Amino acid sequence: MIQLFNVSKTYEGEVKVEALRDINLHIKRGEFVFLVGPSGAGKSTLTRLMIREELPSKGQILVDNRSLLRMKEREVPYFRRKIGFIFQDFRLLMERTVYENVAFAMEAIEAPSSEVRERVPAVLELVGLKDKLSAYPHQLSGGQQQRVCIARAIVNNPLLIIADEPTGNLDPDTSWEIMNLLLAINKRGTTIVTATHDKEMVDRIKRRVIALQNGRIVRDEERGGYQA
Numbered sequence: 001m002i003q004l005f006n007v008s009k010t011y012e013g014e015v016k017v018e019a020l021r022d023i024n025l026h027i028k029r030g031e032f033v034f035l036v037g038p039s040g041a042g043k044s045t046l047t048r049l050m051i052r053e054e055l056p057s058k059g060q061i062l063v064d065n066r067s068l069l070r071m072k073e074r075e076v077p078y079f080r081r082k083i084g085f086i087f088q089d090f091r092l093l094m095e096r097t098v099y100e101n102v103a104f105a106m107e108a109i110e111a112p113s114s115e116v117r118e119r120v121p122a123v124l125e126l127v128g129l130k131d132k133l134s135a136y137p138h139q140l141s142g143g144q145q146q147r148v149c150i151a152r153a154i155v156n157n158p159l160l161i162i163a164d165e166p167t168g169n170l171d172p173d174t175s176w177e178i179m180n181l182l183l184a185i186n187k188r189g190t191t192i193v194t195a196t197h198d199k200e201m202v203d204r205i206k207r208r209v210i211a212l213q214n215g216r217i218v219r220d221e222e223r224g225g226y227q228a
Protein backbone atom coordinates (compact mmCIF):
# COMPACT_ATOMS: atom_id res chain seq x y z
CA MET A 1 0.00 0.00 0.00
CA ILE A 2 2.79 2.40 0.97
CA GLN A 3 6.44 1.96 0.04
CA LEU A 4 9.28 4.33 0.80
CA PHE A 5 12.73 3.83 -0.70
CA ASN A 6 15.66 5.77 0.78
CA VAL A 7 13.46 8.75 1.55
CA SER A 8 14.98 11.88 3.05
CA LYS A 9 13.36 15.22 3.74
CA THR A 10 15.44 18.29 4.43
CA TYR A 11 13.95 21.70 5.21
CA GLU A 12 16.24 24.40 3.89
CA GLY A 13 15.98 27.56 5.92
CA GLU A 14 18.24 29.68 8.06
CA VAL A 15 19.06 26.43 9.77
CA LYS A 16 18.91 23.27 7.72
CA VAL A 17 16.70 20.57 9.32
CA GLU A 18 16.99 16.94 8.30
CA ALA A 19 13.45 15.91 9.25
CA LEU A 20 13.71 12.41 7.70
CA ARG A 21 16.86 10.50 6.85
CA ASP A 22 17.04 7.49 4.54
CA ILE A 23 13.68 5.93 5.39
CA ASN A 24 12.83 2.52 3.94
CA LEU A 25 9.37 1.27 4.74
CA HIS A 26 6.68 -1.04 3.45
CA ILE A 27 3.14 -0.87 4.80
CA LYS A 28 0.87 -3.57 3.43
CA ARG A 29 -2.79 -3.26 2.55
CA GLY A 30 -5.01 -3.74 5.62
CA GLU A 31 -2.31 -3.00 8.20
CA PHE A 32 -2.82 -0.79 11.27
CA VAL A 33 0.37 1.12 12.02
CA PHE A 34 1.35 3.46 14.84
CA LEU A 35 4.09 6.03 14.23
CA VAL A 36 5.72 6.94 17.52
CA GLY A 37 8.72 8.93 18.68
CA PRO A 38 9.61 12.08 20.58
CA SER A 39 8.52 15.53 19.48
CA GLY A 40 10.43 16.54 16.35
CA ALA A 41 11.27 12.94 15.40
CA GLY A 42 9.65 13.31 11.97
CA LYS A 43 6.21 11.66 12.39
CA SER A 44 4.14 14.51 10.93
CA THR A 45 6.64 14.99 8.11
CA LEU A 46 6.28 11.31 7.23
CA THR A 47 2.46 11.55 7.14
CA ARG A 48 2.64 14.71 5.00
CA LEU A 49 4.86 12.89 2.49
CA MET A 50 2.43 9.94 2.36
CA ILE A 51 -0.48 12.17 1.35
CA ARG A 52 1.75 14.15 -1.04
CA GLU A 53 1.29 17.37 0.85
CA GLU A 54 5.06 17.62 0.43
CA LEU A 55 7.63 15.87 -1.74
CA PRO A 56 10.77 14.18 -0.41
CA SER A 57 14.17 15.76 -0.97
CA LYS A 58 15.51 12.33 -1.94
CA GLY A 59 14.10 8.86 -2.55
CA GLN A 60 10.96 7.37 -3.96
CA ILE A 61 7.44 6.93 -2.52
CA LEU A 62 4.77 4.62 -3.90
CA VAL A 63 1.19 4.69 -2.59
CA ASP A 64 -1.18 2.12 -4.05
CA ASN A 65 1.59 1.36 -6.57
CA ARG A 66 1.73 4.96 -7.84
CA SER A 67 4.86 7.05 -7.69
CA LEU A 68 4.12 10.28 -5.82
CA LEU A 69 7.15 11.93 -7.43
CA ARG A 70 6.01 11.20 -10.97
CA MET A 71 2.45 12.26 -10.21
CA LYS A 72 1.42 15.49 -11.95
CA GLU A 73 -0.08 18.33 -9.90
CA ARG A 74 -3.42 17.95 -11.64
CA GLU A 75 -3.52 14.26 -10.65
CA VAL A 76 -3.04 14.97 -6.94
CA PRO A 77 -6.73 15.67 -6.12
CA TYR A 78 -7.70 12.33 -7.71
CA PHE A 79 -5.01 10.54 -5.73
CA ARG A 80 -6.22 12.16 -2.49
CA ARG A 81 -9.72 10.79 -3.05
CA LYS A 82 -8.36 7.39 -2.07
CA ILE A 83 -7.16 8.71 1.27
CA GLY A 84 -8.99 9.84 4.40
CA PHE A 85 -7.25 12.33 6.72
CA ILE A 86 -7.79 12.83 10.43
CA PHE A 87 -5.97 15.57 12.34
CA GLN A 88 -5.59 16.46 15.98
CA ASP A 89 -7.17 19.90 15.46
CA PHE A 90 -10.21 18.50 13.59
CA ARG A 91 -10.20 21.11 10.78
CA LEU A 92 -13.99 21.12 10.47
CA LEU A 93 -15.96 23.81 8.67
CA MET A 94 -17.29 25.71 11.67
CA GLU A 95 -20.12 27.49 9.87
CA ARG A 96 -21.49 24.21 8.47
CA THR A 97 -23.55 21.55 10.23
CA VAL A 98 -22.29 18.05 10.99
CA TYR A 99 -24.26 16.74 8.00
CA GLU A 100 -22.86 19.44 5.71
CA ASN A 101 -19.28 18.83 6.84
CA VAL A 102 -19.51 15.19 5.81
CA ALA A 103 -21.58 15.86 2.67
CA PHE A 104 -18.95 18.39 1.58
CA ALA A 105 -16.36 15.60 1.28
CA MET A 106 -18.67 13.68 -1.07
CA GLU A 107 -19.61 16.78 -3.06
CA ALA A 108 -15.91 17.52 -3.54
CA ILE A 109 -15.62 14.31 -5.53
CA GLU A 110 -18.85 15.06 -7.38
CA ALA A 111 -20.83 12.18 -5.91
CA PRO A 112 -24.47 12.16 -7.08
CA SER A 113 -26.75 13.95 -4.61
CA SER A 114 -28.94 10.86 -4.15
CA GLU A 115 -25.83 9.00 -2.94
CA VAL A 116 -24.90 11.87 -0.61
CA ARG A 117 -28.38 11.85 0.97
CA GLU A 118 -28.16 8.12 1.55
CA ARG A 119 -24.57 7.75 2.66
CA VAL A 120 -23.99 10.75 4.96
CA PRO A 121 -26.62 9.74 7.57
CA ALA A 122 -25.45 6.11 7.38
CA VAL A 123 -21.84 7.05 8.08
CA LEU A 124 -22.84 9.44 10.87
CA GLU A 125 -24.84 6.64 12.45
CA LEU A 126 -21.79 4.38 12.22
CA VAL A 127 -19.72 6.86 14.26
CA GLY A 128 -22.53 7.34 16.79
CA LEU A 129 -23.73 10.80 15.74
CA LYS A 130 -27.10 10.14 14.17
CA ASP A 131 -28.77 12.58 16.59
CA LYS A 132 -26.36 15.41 15.71
CA LEU A 133 -26.86 15.83 11.98
CA SER A 134 -27.96 19.46 12.23
CA ALA A 135 -25.63 20.51 15.06
CA TYR A 136 -22.72 22.88 14.41
CA PRO A 137 -19.19 21.83 15.44
CA HIS A 138 -19.07 24.35 18.33
CA GLN A 139 -22.10 22.61 19.85
CA LEU A 140 -20.19 19.32 20.08
CA SER A 141 -17.62 17.93 22.51
CA GLY A 142 -14.06 17.32 21.32
CA GLY A 143 -14.73 13.59 20.99
CA GLN A 144 -17.87 14.23 18.96
CA GLN A 145 -15.98 16.64 16.69
CA GLN A 146 -13.35 13.99 16.12
CA ARG A 147 -16.14 11.52 15.21
CA VAL A 148 -17.32 13.98 12.55
CA CYS A 149 -13.75 14.01 11.20
CA ILE A 150 -13.73 10.23 11.11
CA ALA A 151 -17.10 10.21 9.30
CA ARG A 152 -15.69 12.70 6.81
CA ALA A 153 -12.54 10.60 6.37
CA ILE A 154 -14.41 7.35 5.66
CA VAL A 155 -17.42 8.61 3.71
CA ASN A 156 -15.75 8.09 0.32
CA ASN A 157 -14.56 4.56 1.23
CA PRO A 158 -10.84 5.31 1.21
CA LEU A 159 -8.22 2.60 0.80
CA LEU A 160 -6.09 4.35 3.37
CA ILE A 161 -6.55 6.58 6.40
CA ILE A 162 -3.72 8.79 7.61
CA ALA A 163 -4.18 10.26 11.07
CA ASP A 164 -1.91 12.71 12.89
CA GLU A 165 -2.48 12.47 16.65
CA PRO A 166 -6.22 11.83 16.30
CA THR A 167 -6.65 11.54 20.07
CA GLY A 168 -4.22 14.33 20.95
CA ASN A 169 -6.83 16.68 22.44
CA LEU A 170 -9.13 14.11 24.00
CA ASP A 171 -9.55 12.61 27.48
CA PRO A 172 -8.55 8.93 27.97
CA ASP A 173 -12.07 7.45 27.69
CA THR A 174 -12.91 9.44 24.58
CA SER A 175 -9.52 8.61 23.08
CA TRP A 176 -10.27 4.96 23.59
CA GLU A 177 -13.65 5.28 21.85
CA ILE A 178 -12.05 7.05 18.89
CA MET A 179 -9.32 4.43 18.63
CA ASN A 180 -11.91 1.63 18.77
CA LEU A 181 -13.71 3.26 15.90
CA LEU A 182 -10.47 3.31 13.89
CA LEU A 183 -9.86 -0.36 14.73
CA ALA A 184 -13.37 -1.24 13.53
CA ILE A 185 -12.74 0.62 10.26
CA ASN A 186 -9.43 -1.22 9.89
CA LYS A 187 -11.24 -4.55 10.39
CA ARG A 188 -13.28 -3.74 7.30
CA GLY A 189 -10.06 -3.63 5.29
CA THR A 190 -8.94 0.01 5.37
CA THR A 191 -5.20 0.52 5.93
CA ILE A 192 -4.59 2.91 8.83
CA VAL A 193 -1.43 4.84 9.68
CA THR A 194 -1.58 7.00 12.79
CA ALA A 195 1.04 9.16 14.48
CA THR A 196 0.55 9.27 18.23
CA HIS A 197 2.06 10.16 21.60
CA ASP A 198 -0.49 8.03 23.41
CA LYS A 199 1.65 5.46 25.18
CA GLU A 200 -1.20 3.63 26.91
CA MET A 201 -3.13 3.25 23.67
CA VAL A 202 -0.18 1.83 21.75
CA ASP A 203 0.65 -0.58 24.58
CA ARG A 204 -2.94 -1.79 24.82
CA ILE A 205 -3.63 -2.22 21.13
CA LYS A 206 -0.39 -4.07 20.26
CA ARG A 207 -0.23 -3.42 16.55
CA ARG A 208 2.69 -2.61 14.30
CA VAL A 209 4.80 0.16 15.80
CA ILE A 210 7.29 2.20 13.78
CA ALA A 211 9.44 4.35 16.06
CA LEU A 212 11.26 7.39 14.72
CA GLN A 213 14.07 9.32 16.31
CA ASN A 214 15.96 12.21 14.74
CA GLY A 215 14.39 11.42 11.39
CA ARG A 216 15.39 7.75 11.35
CA ILE A 217 13.45 4.54 11.95
CA VAL A 218 14.90 3.10 15.15
CA ARG A 219 12.37 0.29 15.65
CA ASP A 220 9.73 -1.51 13.59
CA GLU A 221 7.82 -4.22 15.43
CA GLU A 222 4.85 -6.29 14.34
CA ARG A 223 3.10 -6.23 17.73
CA GLY A 224 5.02 -3.52 19.46
CA GLY A 225 4.70 -1.24 22.46
CA TYR A 226 5.33 2.48 22.80
CA GLN A 227 8.82 1.88 24.09
CA ALA A 228 11.29 -0.88 23.25
Ligand SMILES: Nc1ncnc2c1ncn2[C@@H]1O[C@H](COP(=O)(O)OP(=O)(O)OP(=O)(O)O)[C@@H](O)[C@H]1O
Pocket: 011, 013, 017, 018, 019, 037, 038, 039, 040, 041, 042, 043, 044, 045, 046
Ligand atom coordinates in the same frame (compact mmCIF):
# COMPACT_ATOMS: atom_id res chain seq x y z
N1 LIG B 1 7.80 23.18 7.30
C1 LIG B 1 8.90 23.01 8.02
N2 LIG B 1 9.96 23.83 7.89
C2 LIG B 1 11.09 23.66 8.59
N3 LIG B 1 11.28 22.66 9.49
C3 LIG B 1 10.27 21.81 9.65
C4 LIG B 1 9.03 21.92 8.96
N4 LIG B 1 8.21 20.92 9.36
C5 LIG B 1 8.88 20.21 10.26
N5 LIG B 1 10.12 20.72 10.46
C6 LIG B 1 11.18 20.20 11.36
O1 LIG B 1 11.35 18.83 11.04
C7 LIG B 1 11.55 18.05 12.22
C8 LIG B 1 10.48 16.98 12.31
O2 LIG B 1 9.23 17.59 12.58
P1 LIG B 1 7.85 16.79 12.66
O3 LIG B 1 6.77 17.80 12.80
O4 LIG B 1 7.76 15.84 11.52
O5 LIG B 1 8.02 15.96 14.01
P2 LIG B 1 6.97 15.13 14.85
O6 LIG B 1 7.62 13.84 15.18
O7 LIG B 1 5.67 15.08 14.13
O8 LIG B 1 6.82 16.01 16.17
P3 LIG B 1 5.54 16.22 17.13
O9 LIG B 1 5.38 14.95 17.87
O10 LIG B 1 5.97 17.35 18.02
O11 LIG B 1 4.36 16.56 16.26
C9 LIG B 1 11.51 19.05 13.38
O12 LIG B 1 12.85 19.40 13.69
C10 LIG B 1 10.78 20.23 12.81
O13 LIG B 1 11.16 21.42 13.43
